[in-house]
Amino acid sequence: MLLASQSSESYTKLDPIEQLHNLFEVSQKIVFFTGAGISTESGIADFRSPGGIWSKIKPIEYSDFLEHEDIRLEDWRRRFHFQKEFDAATPNFGHVFIADVLNSGRGLAVITQNIDGLHQRAGVPDNQIVEIHGNGTKATCLECQSPMSLLQAKELIASSEKAPRCQRCNGLVKAAVISFGQPMPQNKVSAAKQWAEACDLFVVLGSSLVVQPAASIPVIAQRQGAKLVILNREPTHLDAGADLVLHAPIGETLKRVQTFSGYGMH
Ligand SMILES: [Zn+2]
Incomplete structure (x- = not known):
C-alpha cells in the first residue's frame, strides 16, 4: 500500500x-x-541497519587499519566478501x-x-x-592515490600473505570506501x-x-x-x-x- x-x-x-x-x-x-x-x-544487505552485519560484527576503525597488519587483512577479507555480493547483484x-x-x-x-x-x-x-x-569495487593507495583492482589486491595477499602495498610508492592500499573514523x-x-x-x-x-x-x-x-x-x-x-x-x-x-x-x- x-x-x-x-x-x-x-x-x-x-x-x-x-x-x-x-x-x-x-x-x-x-x-x-x-x-x-x-x-x-x-x-x-543494508549492513548498517538493525540486524545488519555491523550489528553482529564490529566495524573496523580507520585508525586500526592504519596501525595493525592483522586488521588490514581482516578488512580485505570482508571487502572480498562484499565484492561477491556486489558482483552477484544487478x-x-x-x-x-x-x-x-x-x-x-x-x-x-x-x-x-x-x-x-x-x-x-x-x-x-x-x-x-x-x-x-566511496566505492567498494575499487582500491587506492592511501599515499599517492594510485588505483589497484580488487583482483590484484587479492592476488598480492594470496602470494605474500600480507596486506597489499602500492606498487609505485609502497604506501598502504585500501578499498576506496570511507571507513568508520575516516574523514569524509x-x-x-x-x-x-x-x-x-x-x-x-x-x-x-x-x-x-x-x-x-x-x-x-x-x-x-x-x-x-x-x-x-x-x-x-x-x-x-x-x-x-x-x-x-x-x-x-x-x-x-x-x-x-x-x-x-x-x-x-x-
Ligand atoms: Zn602509492
Whole structure:
C-alpha cells in the first residue's frame, strides 16, 4: 500500500504517483540522492541497519587499519566478501530509471551513500555521480592515490600473505570506501553540495537521511528553491518539510510513474 503526504496545497487533490510524475515533467535539473534502500531492492544487505552485519560484527576503525597488519587483512577479507555480493547483484528498475533521466539531459547527477557501483552499471556516467562513502569495487593507495583492482589486491595477499602495498610508492592500499573514523573527503561533500545548489528537483530514494552529510544536503537544495521529494520505506526527519513524501518501495513506485505517461523512457 502506498502512503503519501504532502505539504504543498497545490498538489493535495492529485494521486501521489501523478504528483511525482508531474514534478519530473516540469523539472529540468533533477538531482537524485540514494541510500541503502535502493540497493536492498537488488538484494544487497543494508549492513548498517538493525540486524545488519555491523550489528553482529564490529566495524573496523580507520585508525586500526592504519596501525595493525592483522586488521588490514581482516578488512580485505570482508571487502572480498562484499565484492561477491556486489558482483552477484544487478541494477534494479530504480537504478535504470535514474540512469535514463540523467542520460536524457533532464537530470544533473546522483549523489549516493552506496558503495556497490550499481549506478554506474545501470549506465550513470562517472561525471554525474558523487559517491560520498566511496566505492567498494575499487582500491587506492592511501599515499599517492594510485588505483589497484580488487583482483590484484587479492592476488598480492594470496602470494605474500600480507596486506597489499602500492606498487609505485609502497604506501598502504585500501578499498576506496570511507571507513568508520575516516574523514569524509571534502571534495566529494563539496561536489554533492554544488549539485544540490544547482537543481530544481531533489529526489531522495531509499535513505533515512540520518547521518551527515545526508541529513543536510536536501535542505541545501530546498533553500535555493528546489522541490524536495522523499521516497523511502520509513519516515525521515525531513518528511514534514518535503513537497512530496512516499513511504513505498522504490522500483515499484518509479515503474508506476513511468507507466503514467512513459516518463523516463528515452
Ligand atoms: Zn602509492
